[in-house]
Amino acid sequence: MGGKYRSVFDIIGPAMIGPSSSHTAGAVAIGRKARQIFADEIKSVRVDHYESFAMTHKGHGTDYALAAGVLGMEPDDSRVPQAVEVARDQGIQIDFIEHTEPSPIHHPNTAILTIKNEHKEVVVAGCSVGGGTIELREIQIDGVTIRPTGPLPMLLTWIQVEQMFTIENMITAGGSSVLKIITQEINQETVLVIYELDKRPNVKVLADLQDACQQVVCL
Template sequence: MGAKFRSVFDIIGPTMIGPSSSHTAGAVAIGRAAYKLFNGPIRKVTVYYYESFAKTHRGHGTDYAIAAGVQGFAPDDSRVPRAVELARQHGIDIRFVEEEGPSPIHHPNTAVLEVSNDNHSIELTACSIGGGSIEIRQFVIDNITVQPAGPLPIIVYIDHGKKHPNAVELTGVVEKIAPFYRKQSLKGPINDIYEFDIKNYMSAATIQQIEKQFKNVICL
């Protein structure tokens, strides 16, 4: 199992635009995870907030933070505060729903995102654990439900048409350059999904190497 916080820069950092690291910077990170997992033009986003997120999202700027993330912006991008308008200008229908009940994953800073276009939809359940760090507790792609350990980084591989049983080659590479503490194999009717919980943060070079060598691999 990995620690939740694994870098001194989780504690001293990120450099960000306010006002809240958990409700703004962390929310950008949740939106970005959905953007990467969706991996295509987004037309509709529905955000369901729970507990502290439901009560304080307006004051904390959580709405524009998630909108920024689903457009792929970084937490210190100057467009972050205008991201809801920008999303709507770019034809993304984005809505925010305050849920009354408890978080489905028992964390007060929980957001569930449904992201779709005409052909494709995903669902992501994540929480913001403080200082801009997040955990991804569940996502659904192609009707396959995946429950990672939570802390990032996470590597996701979608094997379209089940052409690479058990993702042998990818597993070998990941094991070598980004050691993991858990691998999950999830079988769908048409596609398989493999998920790796990685021990330490990956360098940009490592991410680039994996994404270049393998198609349909997403590094979160």
């Protein structure tokens, strides 16, 4: 099986509430990953839809699916269709904007989420590539822009520069291969290092990384 699908289940898609694995389950996944990256109390969410998402987001449930993901719901959660109302009941301002121009990340199923609170802002540009599978093609966090080169999984780690190879060794010792490393300096003491992986690290490795790093997000 070629392309970006790793198994037949990537084509069939996951168990979900909604009409479309690309427009609903994939949208939940984008929202969940954005929530993980933000990792703080959410006050507002702006969703910019492009191309296919812009044309069909209301009818295909993309809006409520993204809201459900931002709230941390699973795709098969019975509350998914009410997620926009649930978010607003929790005091989260959520807005959806349709764009007529091409997707800035070059995929028809594009949603760009801007998540904010009083002291933090994160922008996640994601696309749903089919069967509930997603790619995050641009992330803006801590004043830097990161453009991952491939599909998930990946690790975002906030560490000291001298820890880079130690962290890489911890990842590979757990059985994951590091496909690419992207680094962005945050300040004189901290760098954001993204490790693109062939598979998600196991629970023990993730626990060890949490102890070793200032912050870790596994996507």
